[in-house]
C-alpha cells in the first residue's frame with residue numbers, strides 16, 4: 647500500500663477545461679507504472695474528506711489534480727487527521743487551475759506528462775504549513791501558500807465572475823475592485839509588538855506568488871519556520887494603480903507604504919464593525935478575529 651497513490655481530481659478547476667483530459671491523465675499515470683486509486687470531487691471542499699478518507703485507508707501518497715483551492719482542501723484534509731504524522735504524507739500537485747500560484751514557487755510544470763515524470767523521480771521537500779485559529783470556530787484552517795486580510799480577500803470574494811478570463815481574472819478582479827474597496831482598522835500583534843493599522847492588506851506568506859502571479863511577499867522561505875508578513879498601509883487607490891506592475895514584478899515590497907516582517911505567530915483583531923475579507927490560498931474564509939501559527943516542515947511535497 648505505501649507505494650500506492652491516491653489521486654484527487656477537481657473537474658471544475660480551471661473552469662472545467664481539463665475535464666475531457668482526465669482519461670488521458672489516468673492513462674499516463676498507468677503508463678508510468680504509478681499504482682493508484684482516484685476520486686473526482688463532487689462538491690466544494692469535497693477534497694478535504696477525500697484526503698482524510700484516503701489516509702484512513704492507509705494511503706500516504708496523494709496527488710492533487712486541480713488549482714490552488716483543491717490543493718488547499720487536500721492540505722486541510724491531511725492536516726486535520728490524526729491517524730498518521732502529517733510529515734509522513736507525500737503530496738504531489740498536477741496544476742489545472744486558474745491561478746496555480748503555489749506551483750510557481752517550485753517551478754512545477756503545467757504539462758501533466760512532465761509532471762508525472764517528476765512524481766516518478768520522487769524528489770520531495772518538507773514544507774511549513776500555516777494554521778489559522780478563528781475566535782468564533784473550533785476548527786482550524788490550514789494553508790500552504792499565503793493567507794491575508796484586506797484587499798486580497800476582497801478580490802478573492804469577487805473573483806468567481808471573472809474566472810472566465812483565466813490567468814487574467816485576478817488582475818481584472820483587482821482593477822475593477824479598487825474603487826469600491828475600503829480598508830479597515832486592525833489590531834496586529836506579533837514578535838511582542840502590537841499596533842493599530844488601517845491596512846490596505848496584510849499578508850501572511852509561506853511562498854511567493856498569489857493572485858494569479860503577483861509577488862507580494864518579500865523573501866519568503868517555506869522551510870525556515872517563519873512567515874513573511876507584508877503590511878500594505880493605507881495606500882491611496884491612485885498610488886496603488888500607479889504601481890500596478892510592481893505587484894507582478896515583486897518590487898512593490900520596497901514601496902514606502904509597505905512593511906515586511908518575519909514571525910512564526912501573528913494575531914489579528916478586528917476593531918470595528920466593518921466586514922473583513924479574509925482568504926487563505928485564494929479561498930474565502932470566515933470573518934472574525936484570528937491567530938495564525940506555523941507548523942514547521944509539516945508535509946512532504948513532491949517537487950522537480
Ligand SMILES: Nc1ncnc2c1ncn2[C@@H]1O[C@H](COP(=O)(O)OP(=O)(O)OP(=O)(O)O)[C@@H](O)[C@H]1O
Nearest residue numbers: 660687688689690691713714715716743744745746
Ligand atoms: N464538483 C465540484 N463542484 C463545484 N465546486 C467544486 C467541486 N469540486 C471542487 N470544487 C471547488 O472548486 C473550487 C475551485 O477549485 P480550484 O481552486 O482547484 O480551481 P481554480 O479556482 O480554477 O484554480 P486557482 O485556485 O488556482 O485559481 C474549490 O474551492 C473547490 O472547493
